[in-house]
Amino acid sequence: MRVDSLRFEGFRNLEDGEIRPCPGVNVIYGTNAQGKTNLLEAIWLLSGNRSFRGAKDSELVRFGSEFAKLHAEFFSEGRTQSAEIVYTKGKKEAFLNGVKQTGASALLGKLCAVVFSPEHLSLIKSGPAERRSFIDGAVCQIKPSYKDVLSEYKRTLAQRNTLLKDIPSHSELLDTLEAWDIRLASLGASIVRIRMKYVKRLGQCAARYHSGISNGREQLEVSYSSSIPSENRKSAEEARDYMLEYMKQHRRDDILAGFTTIGPHRDDIDIRINGESVRVFGSQGQQRSCVLSLKIAEEELIKLSVSEEPLVLLDDVLSELDSSRQEFLLNEIGDRQVFITCCEAASVERLREGSAFRVSAGRIESDEKDGENQ
Numbered sequence: 080m081r082v083d084s085l086r087f088e089g090f091r092n093l094e095d096g097e098i099r100p101c102p103g104v105n106v107i108y109g110t111n112a113q114g115k116t117n118l119l120e121a122i123w124l125l126s127g128n129r130s131f132r133g134a135k136d137s138e139l140v141r142f143g144s145e146f147a148k149l150h151a152e153f154f155s156e157g158r159t160q161s162a163e164i165v166y167t168k169g170k171k172e173a174f175l176n177g178v179k180q181t182g183a184s185a186l187l188g189k190l191c192a193v194v195f196s197p198e199h200l201s202l203i204k205s206g207p208a209e210r211r212s213f214i215d216g217a218v219c220q221i222k223p224s225y226k227d228v229l230s231e232y233k234r235t236l237a238q239r240n241t242l243l244k245d246i247p248s249h250s251e252l253l254d255t256l257e258a259w260d261i262r263l264a265s266l267g268a269s270i271v272r273i274r275m276k277y278v279k280r281l282g283q284c285a286a287r288y289h290s291g292i293s294n295g296r297e298q299l300e301v302s303y304s305s306s307i308p309s310e311n312r313k314s315a316e317e318a319r320d321y322m323l324e325y326m327k328q329h330r331r332d333d334i335l336a337g338f339t340t341i342g343p344h345r346d347d348i349d350i351r352i353n354g355e356s357v358r359v360f361g362s363q364g365q366q367r368s369c370v371l372s373l374k375i376a377e378e379e380l381i382k383l384s385v386s387e388e389p390l391v392l393l394d395d396v397l398s399e400l401d402s403s404r405q406e407f408l409l410n411e412i413g414d415r416q417v418f419i420t421c422c423e424a425a426s427v428e429r430l431r432e433g434s435a436f437r438v439s440a441g442r443i444e445s446d447e448k449d450g451e452n453q
Contacts, residue, residue, distance in 0.1 A: 080191060080387045081416040082122060083159070084152040089144035091117040092441040104409060104417045104433035107443075108424055114441040115420040116196070119392045122418065123194050125151045125162045126390070127173075127186030131194050139166050153190050155387060162186050191220075191389035193378040195371060195396060202373070203358050203366045207347035214348060217377045218277050221384035225273060232266040236339055239263055244337045256330070263342065264323035270343040271305060272318055277380075278303040278348060284376035285369075289352075291411060292368050294403045297352045299372055306345040363399045371396060375412065382415075391417045397426055405429065 086097040092114045107115045116132070123131055130139070140147040147166040152159060163174040164183055173183040180186070201209050219226045239259040246252050282301030289299035307325050325341065326333075332340050350357045350369055357369050375391065382388050391412070396419055397405045408419065410431050427435045427446060435446035 080153070080155045080389060082151050082153045082190070082390065085118075085121065085125075086150040087118075087121055087148070089141045089147040090121060090139060090149060091141060091147075093117050093121075093141075094440075094442045096443060098436060098443055098445070100416065100418070100436075101434040102416055103414075104412070104419065104430060106409070106427050106430055106433065106435045107418060107420045107438060108422065108427055108435065109438035110422055113438045114443070115438045116394050117441075118436075118438070118443065119194065119196075119394050119418055119420060121149050122151070122390065123192055123392060124164060124183070125149055125186065126190045126192040127183050127188070128192075131196055132198070136166050136171050137168070140168075151190065155189060155191075160189065162190055188385070191381060191385065191387060192392055193374055193381065193389050194392040194394070195374045196394040199370050199374070200366055202370050203350065203361065207345075210348040210350075211343075211346060213373075214274055214278060214281075217281070217380070218273060220381055222273070228266060228269055228273075232263070232270055232343070235259065235263050235266060236342070236344060240338045243333050243339065246334050260323060260326050260330075263339070264326055265319045267342045268318035268322045269315065271303075271307070271322075271346070272315065274343065274346070275303045275305075280380060281373065281376050284379050285372040288375045288379075288412075289368060289372035292372060292404050292407050294407070297365070297368075298354075299369060300349075300351045300354070301373070302349045304347040304349045305343075306341045364401065364404070367396075367399055368404060371408070378415070388415045391415055393417065393419045395420055395422075397421045397423070409433075 081102045082100055084097055084099050087093050088095045107118055109115055120130055150163040152161050160176050165172045173180045173186055175186060202213050215229055242252060285301055286299045307322055329341055352361060352365055357366055378389050378391055409429055437444050437446055
């Protein structure tokens with residue numbers, strides 16, 4: 080999977096134009112606030128996703144412009160295709176191969192991508208909810224039906240929590256708790272089993288990449304930390320029954336607390352380097368390297384699932400990494416199409432193969448030394 084051309088008009092601060100990236104590593108460089116991240120955002124939007132910066136559609140249209148248009152020619156599913164999104168005031172239209180779609184989400188799965196931005200460091204620094212969200216989002220990309228299981232679990236959990244709050248003043252409701260427990264245990268056990276299987280594969284893949292990034296100096300370990308110990312039973316039925324029994328044992332605690340104290344909504348992902356917690360003991364560079372390893376591993380698992388190599392979008396990835404880690408990212412992951420933004424022009428000099436684009440005040444120019452690749 081690769082982008083062969085990207086056109087933009089009226090988008091953010093970017094000057095109207097077109098770039099033709101190479102199939103390998105593409106470095107986008109320039110000083111801060113010039114528009115480098117906007118270029119990555121444009122590619123991400125064309126993959127059918129919402130802005131990874133949390134921007135509203137109205138914020139994507141350049142000040143003074145009536146509309147913004149993004150258009151990509153890309154190779155996927157064995158053929159050349161096109162995707163286009165047009166933003167106007169209060170309206171967004173998406174096209175795939177020239178045919179209007181019901182919405183931008185219709186582009187999902189056509190041009191797949193994995194993105195890293197500095198905000199994703201919260202995966203390490205923030206609480207368990209951020210890590211659960213990362214795993215759930217990653218699983219949804221390769222197992223779309225998982226989204227329905229998650230939604231049903233959240234609805235059932237909310238209903239059970241409401242019941243738990245009412246029981247102290249309405250003891251007759253206690254008898255109805257069993258039905259909710261059975262439903263929640265069934266859904267919860269399914270979620271935990273899927274997550275554990277994915278985290279195991281993700282951890283193995285991420286460890287391999289992290290070893291390369293750290294030049295073999297660090298061993299990354301990623302594991303699933305469940306609020307219900309030993310829940311990984313051989314069958315779905317055994318897992319459900321075990322979780323149900325464990326919930327019954329904690330029923331009194333739940334009633335006193337007024338909410339469900341155990342289950343997949345309380346679980347976490349344990350991330351360690353050389354046996355030590357990255358969140359507690361990791362340096363800025365180590366934390367950044369861990370997230371990068373997880374993101375590249377996520378891309379690898381998508382590729383194995385859909386038999387396509389997703390794009391890798393790395394925003395401001397080289398800062399706070401030592402030279403050996405930068406060298407690995409620039410020159411050792413080029414078997415896929417990669418877009419990397421950075422401030423330092425010196426990074427381009429270390430790029431052995433690929434293309435470079437300089438961004439200044441929204442104007443994008445192909446680097447002269449690689450101009451023949453464009």
